[in-house]
Amino acid sequence: MRAGRAASRARSATACLVALGVAAVLLAPPALAASAEREPSIGPGLEWVAHRDNPFRQGDDADFINSDLAFTGDYLVQGNYAGFSIWDIADPAAPELVSAVSCPGGQGDISTVGDLVLISIDETMSDDSCEAARVPETTENWEGLRVFDISDPRAPRYAAAVRTRCGGHTHTVVPDPASADRVFVYMNAYSRGASLNCTGRNPLQIMEVPLAAPEDAAIVGELDLFDDETAFGPEDRVPGGAETRSTTGCHDITAYPAKGLAVAACRGDGLLLSIADPLAPVVLQRVRDPAVTFWHSGIFDNDATRIVFQDELGDGFINTCSPAFGADRGADAVWLIQPDGLVKAGTYKLPRAQSDLEKCVAHSGGLVPVPGRFIIAQAWLEGGVSVVDLTDPAAPVELTWFDRPDYGYSMDYTAGIWSVYHYDGYLYASDMYEGLEVLRLTDPVFADAARYDDTGLNPQTQPAYSWVxxxxxxxxxxxxxxxxxxxxxxxxxxxxxxxxxxxxxxxxxxxxxxxxxxxxxxxxxxxxxxxxxxxxxxxxxxxxxxxxxxxxxxxxxxxxxxxxxxxxxxxxxxxxxxxxxxxxxxxxxxxxxxxSAWWLLVLLPFGVALAYHAAIAWRRRRRVAR
The missing domain is CATH 2.60.40.2950 (Immunoglobulin-like)
Structure with a gap:
């Protein structure tokens, strides 16, 4: 039985709203004073225009931290370990919390497709409902994808759920090139230890989601991206390399549908894929890097001639932005896409050293659409936000930044900016504990980027920009x-x-x-x-x-x-x-x-006409004379 149909037994018609959290944020003043005691450092050409508190936060409890972002029209959807929030960003300087939906299930990686919100669940839960409890991975459990209908963003409705073998640490929406009535979803997951279902090397699971009938969503394919090759394992170490994590599945996939390509970050391996047929991805190339510990995510440039991979050294629990780790570890690596394969061309590391009280490492980000340039905005956890020009991979330049001081003590769990993305001329940053930050790019170099009137953005589904x-x-x-x-x-x-x-x-x-x-x-x-x-x-x-x-x-x-x-x-x-x-x-x-002779153009037709009529009159006179 499809989980989407069976799930109705365990859910109410409308998802539970966190009333106290909504009220607290709606009543808070719109000023930036909520974090005044931890005033950030802000680079040139960047303006901090809004801050909103995390409506779920309960002290320093990591079960209530924010995760990723997605956009649909004038709404931003922010994932959270406890559910998700919907913000009205029609006025980016004054975001309004529309609803906060309590529905726990792990980091809550999130996407939007029109009026649908998709949330991948990577915690083992007792069932698929929003009232489910976390249970051990070694007992009977549920993981997978939840689907909400937000056609009324003030009253989201739980619409469907689909169980997957190993849940979904992240997921990627891929449009169906043959039909606008459905999308495919790549569910990315990897083994993390003893588990009833999630062991060994996990295949990529492909889900179909009919947009008009999300309750009919179902798994329609599985694919082992590593075929019969041995993925990076515990005993497979590149000489001189870091403590590379075993490849038991992919952490994140970024699709570029307009180019028919995708880039997969799979813990110990990086992949370039062809997704010309979204139901049958093909591995074009697989690369490993002695400097990379954990292939976390990737971003294409607009021409799909370059990729930047992020290395989440230490899983986000330590400060890798210090001289002790060097310039190549916990960093960005830029690879050129050439006819004979991927070629590494440069490395970028956050130039501002961070205190060892902070967790700092390369994390989630996306393209800032500036013509002729490869510019990204990227989160570095407690290292903040960095806007980087990678146009020359051998000489990357940080253009600007947003960076708060440390909390004054070492958090038990990771903290800081989870992700940051460009949308309609602004940067939106998801801070795990603090909430939502809105930044405006004021440097003229970003003028063309600011002119897009976006209708939506799933950062892991990269759009093509044309600058018409x-x-x-x-x-x-x-x-x-x-x-x-x-x-x-x-x-x-x-x-x-x-x-x-x-x-x-x-x-x-x-x-x-x-x-x-x-x-x-x-x-x-x-x-x-x-x-x-x-x-x-x-x-x-x-x-x-x-x-x-x-x-x-x-x-x-x-x-x-x-x-x-x-x-x-x-x-x-x-x-x-x-x-x-x-x-x-x-x-x-x-x-x-x-x-000066324009009048000739006016008089010439009259002269021709007069000559013509004179000739006719002369001929008539001759005929009369005869």
Whole structure:
């Protein structure tokens, strides 16, 4: 029997909300004073705009710490060992806690797909309900995936559950290229000791989740990514290497569906996969590194020409950000994806040494979409947040950071920033004990990254970025092709020759995608004159732009193009003509004739007509004379 159908016996229709936690956060002032006694160090080009307390926190109890993040529209979902929180981030500087759902089950790795929240459970529980208790791994237990419906984010509904062999330490959502009605989920898990079900080398389990009927979710495939090869085992040590963890399964997989690729971090091994067929991943290459202890996660650059792997040396329980561990251990390793395979090209380690009271190691992060650069934001636990430029793998540069002082004592469990991701121009960081941090990238280098109007993000499902607004629009020249284009309102539409002028452009409701960023292009020089945000109704409010001169007689195109609605454009023309005569030739023709002889273009047709009529009259007179 499918666990999704059987699970209804043990759950209520609506998940349990942590009422006291919600009330505490909603009543708290929006200022950053909640952590004023531990004021962070903040690097250049970064602004700390919001802090929100962990609504589940109970002192220093590790059963209530935050984990990973996922995004859907204006909502951020934050995983927790006790359940998950939903935050309204429509105003990033003022996040509002919408609901906090109590449903324990381990670190609660989380994803969103539209109105669905997926949570992988890697603690052995007595059953699949939110009221289940933790039980020993050596007794009958339940682990797997839980699915919630958050179509009403203030009242999430527990919709389904699927049992898997070894639970899910993490999971990865992979779209079905053949259908938008379902997604696949890669469940990543590895053995951690004596267990009833989770022993030996664990296969990758592939789950199908129908979006309209999540209760029908089920395992549809299994795959041993290591085939018949021996995965990294207890006696398999690279000479001179660290204490590498045995590969009994994968810790994390990052998929890049647009490129048909994925990168798997599998404790002792790193893998590059083809996921052209999501139900049948193929291992393209497997690598090992004498400096890496625990292959934790990976990130692609936008072109899928490079990967950065994170090494979680010490499992996050020690401070590896100290000179004692050197520059290559507990660090990032950048690998080039070349035709003949992966080639290691550089290493990055947090440059700010941390106190041994802190746990610091490379942890979860993602791409910051800056054109032509490989920039990531990454968590380092108590080492904070680091924004790193890896464009030159041999010479990585930290661009900025966010780092709190230590707690003043050594936490019994790991602490600090679990993960940090870029979303819609901001960085969102999940702090295990403290809560949620929101940071704004203010350096101009991030201007293009800030222009994405994201509709959602699962960081382990990496999107492709195109930067469409950087290329000038293509305007058709044929009248038949120009006629169907959206008409841009421009005032005044006709002006006299001048050195400079101003016009105002606007669009009615429905012309653009609501809220998207739109550019006003001056097509003669293919330059952006202004950038504005579309209204909630898809309109463009009256926007005044300065036209670069000199403006000689002619017809000049102005285009408005939005980022989200591209390649669609709205078109208008500004006619520059002297008060007499009325005809205005095309600007390109004017320039070709030097500008001063434009009147010839106007008078020539009249001269031809007069000559024609004179010839006809002369012929008639001759006929009469005969």
């Amino acid at each position: 607004w950087r290329a000038a629009p293509v305007v058709p020249t044929a009248a038949a092709e120009r006629a169907p284009l959206e008409t841009l309102s421009v005032e005044p539409a006709a002006i006299e020759p001048t050195d400079a002028a101003e016009v105002t452009v606007s669009l009615p409701p429905g012309s653009l995608t609501p809220g998207e960023t739109a550019d006003v292009w001056w097509m003669p020089t293919q330059a952006v004159l202004a950038t504005a945000a579309a209204g909630a109704d898809g309109s463009l409010a009256a926007t005044t732009v300065a036209l670069p001169g000199p403006l000689e007689p002619g017809r000049y195109d102005i285009v408005v193009r939005g980022d989200a609605s591209a390649p669609r454009i709205a078109l208008a023309s500004v006619v520059v003509a002297s008060s007499s005569p009325q005809h205005a030739p095309d600007a390109a023709e004017t320039r070709a004739t030097g500008g």
